[in-house]
Amino acid sequence: MDNKQNIGWGQFLLLLFMCRVFAFMTFVPLIAEGRSLTVQLEAAVISAAIQCILLIPTAILKNGVTETAIRKNKAAGIFAALLYFIFFIFYSVNSLLHFRNFLSSRFFPTAESFVWIGILLIVCVYCGCLGIEALGRSAVLLFWLFVISLAVMCVSSAKDIDTADLSFSIKYSEDLFSAVLDDLSRNGEICAAVFLAKHVSSHLRRGIYGLIAAKLALTVCVSVLIAAVLGDFAQLTDYPFLTVGTFGGTGFIQRGDSLYLIVWTVTAVIDIALFLHISGGLIGEVFPKSRYRTLIPAVLVFVLSLFFTSAGRSFSGIYDIICSGWTVAALAGAIPLIVLIFCGKDAKKASE
Numbered sequence: 001m002d003n004k005q006n007i008g009w010g011q012f013l014l015l016l017f018m019c020r021v022f023a024f025m026t027f028v029p030l031i032a033e034g035r036s037l038t039v040q041l042e043a044a045v046i047s048a049a050i051q052c053i054l055l056i057p058t059a060i061l062k063n064g065v066t067e068t069a070i071r072k073n074k075a076a077g078i079f080a081a082l083l084y085f086i087f088f089i090f091y092s093v094n095s096l097l098h099f100r101n102f103l104s105s106r107f108f109p110t111a112e113s114f115v116w117i118g119i120l121l122i123v124c125v126y127c128g129c130l131g132i133e134a135l136g137r138s139a140v141l142l143f144w145l146f147v148i149s150l151a152v153m154c155v156s157s158a159k160d161i162d163t164a165d166l167s168f169s170i171k172y173s174e175d176l177f178s179a180v181l182d183d184l185s186r187n188g189e190i191c192a193a194v195f196l197a198k199h200v201s202s203h204l205r206r207g208i209y210g211l212i213a214a215k216l217a218l219t220v221c222v223s224v225l226i227a228a229v230l231g232d233f234a235q236l237t238d239y240p241f242l243t244v245g246t247f248g249g250t251g252f253i254q255r256g257d258s259l260y261l262i263v264w265t266v267t268a269v270i271d272i273a274l275f276l277h278i279s280g281g282l283i284g285e286v287f288p289k290s291r292y293r294t295l296i297p298a299v300l301v302f303v304l305s306l307f308f309t310s311a312g313r314s315f316s317g318i319y320d321i322i323c324s325g326w327t328v329a330a331l332a333g334a335i336p337l338i339v340l341i342f343c344g345k346d347a348k349k350a351s352e
Helices: 009-026 037-054 056-061 065-072 074-106 113-129 132-160 176-185 189-199 204-236 240-246 257-286 295-310 316-322 325-351
Strands: none
Touching: 009 074, 009 132, 009 189, 009 204, 009 240, 009 257, 037 056, 037 176, 037 204, 037 325, 056 065, 056 189, 056 204, 056 325, 065 074, 065 189, 065 257, 065 325, 074 113, 074 189, 074 257, 074 295, 074 316, 074 325, 113 132, 113 257, 113 295, 132 204, 132 257, 176 325, 189 204, 189 257, 189 325, 204 240, 257 295
């Protein structure tokens, strides 16, 4: 990645926040698995606390983890870069397939899968090649578009809100531990924070912890809204977030599908472009003279996506293993902590 490109802490926050928004748009695992609203909210709070702890080394290091690791120990750094690369490739494939399924089920059921996958990836490669500054500026504009669509969603579904569907009880649940891991696995953008940290010009900690707070607020608000509007019906819908927006509404907001399609398409492009950009940056760290860095991971994502769609095989099984909550914890917290410890030792030796 180009170290000369910098973004502000606010752009850093909104860029990764919109990645979390995209995950919410395409899949809400705790609702899909029928967990109660109490478990959803408890898991979100605990997951946010864990993320705050995991990102402490990144906030202190303020540098690229794999880039620093390669300088200290090339073999170990390359191995770490490979782990991150695999994670980001599969994370991108998951985002692409979820968006393809969304388009196919809601808008274009007869379109060929490879057409949507190919077109979207071409746009993502172009956006990724523009650099982190362009992605950061785009995220700011996209955030306000999302706010407008969320406001439309709330207004259109206000008459369908039933407070009887909201029930809270603070108690331990056997599902809580797995729910926390599920929520953590859907916050893979914190692994991207490990790489974007070196591009933040100032106030990195403000961006990191502001991001976690914003994501928690989004999770709580959306979870409560879905429960209040859809109730038990939320478990039967493929896209509960979208269903809330189309559940009711009159007049000019009777059909919000077009607005949601625009927002979700641009969000998908920003999300996938960011991870392709980071994957290309990893290639550049290991092979500094390499060319077409963003194109290489895009080709891998395209091949993997076509393989799973054409072969009719489920991608969720392998994704849940490679991009699990444990993996997110290791990549976002454990590896940066190890790098920070070794950097601290080197700094101490140098001072002696």
